[in-house]
Amino acid sequence: MEPLVPARTDAYLRRLGAARPARATADSLRELHLGHLRTVPFENLSIHLGEKLVLTPDAVFDKIVTAGRGGICYELNAGFAALLGALGHRVELLQARVYGKDGALGVPYDHLALRVDGRWLADVGFGDHTAYPLDLDEPGEQKDPAGAFLVRPAPDGDLEVLHDGVPVYRLETRPRVLADFLTGAWWHCTSPESGFTKGPVCSRLTADGGRITLRDHTLIATSADGDRTEEELATDEEVRAAYRAEFGIVLDRLPVPLHPRP
Template identity: 90%
Template sequence: MEPLGTARTDAYLRRLGAARPARPTAASLRELHLCHLRAVPFENLSIHLGENLVLTRDAVFDKIVTAGRGGICYELNAGFAELLGALGHRVELLQARVYGKDGAPGVPYDHLALRVDGRWLADVGFGDHTAHPLDLDEPGEQKDPAGVFLVRPARRDGEGGGDLEVLHDGVPVYRLETRPRGLADFRTGAWWHRTSPESGFTKGPVCSRLTGDGGRITLRDHTLITTSADGDRTEEELATDEEVRAAYRTRFGIVLDRLPVPLHPRP
């Protein structure tokens, strides 16, 4: 597959508010990762607007760059992978299974993450997660603005001895398979998350991004949640549909002509 052309790469960089790096380095990857999290929201609005999740390079580019939207992991990390590849990084798509509250891993192809240049775990599609890529060669804890992370070999329980576990503040977050995959491999996982009543994504709309001061802003249905860099949290209930549309527009740059409706509302 040919990388993004120069014009599309420049358009993607403008979407991030980022300059083109002189060459692909760990430092430039770190900066682009942070810019992506600040500029492109994690959002599942397509699920609640009746839109398909189309996993092709053109569809992902058009949604993120042309339409100014965000997406879920499959879309965000696929788009970021294309950008990084065009800038000279070596990028591999990895599948992960997210641990539930019961401690059990989710369905296969539950999540898409990236291995960059054989060393860095980049993930701009997991919502409230790392601000910077994690070093897969580091056996100890790694400090990040979002907390303390650890990448360790997964427990050998018959589900693949080469898997890795990613922990956040001591809690396992997801189990990462190290075998590279193609984007088409994730279509079944995307379909499940778009349709299943068991998927958390079908319970209601959510839109979230990092802010420039290290905090986070999230719109969950009609509730606007602001979290500061030091963890202070405020919630505001938006009373009208117009207030919700205005919040999408002013806080996330997303213009909607109608509001998303929960596909499988929580009871």
């Protein structure tokens, strides 16, 4: 990813409510990572609004910063990569295959994650995942507000990321370019087998360590200690109001599931 120009860097930082770090350090990376998760939602609304997902630096910036939206992994981590590069970090795009509930790996280029400064695994595009980057040099378990994480070698030379003992995704260590992910993005945006096409979802971390999620017409609030409440929104206007209040997203129409769940 090409780094952002200074004006766009400043605009992205304003989007996050963050000051420009004096230096590119592990601590500043942690702060930006958490701020991104709290501010820019993971959302697949474009799929259900009939909007084309465009994987170019300009399109990603315009969606996240200019339009105040979020996105799926390809967009969120690409945007974060461009910001980090502009702030002095060395960033590489890595492809991963996500483990399904049946334990099978997903399609190639299933997920985009970031290796930062040769050491840190940053991922602001996986929904409910780490609050902070993981240390790729740490062989043991790593504690995070989201749980216990482990990065271990896979049999084929890749890396596996585990959350509370459960494999989450298999990470390839070879650097990629953004265009490599076009096929994976197309599959996720069109296939009836993709979870992303089943219905709209929008989710972000909250300042108190919890999470707020809007899935179809259900508003879900999860506290930092795991308590969960659900509210069914009765009208379209209530749903649009929730998008505005919780995520800063203004919609003139609601997303319609591309391939609704049976």
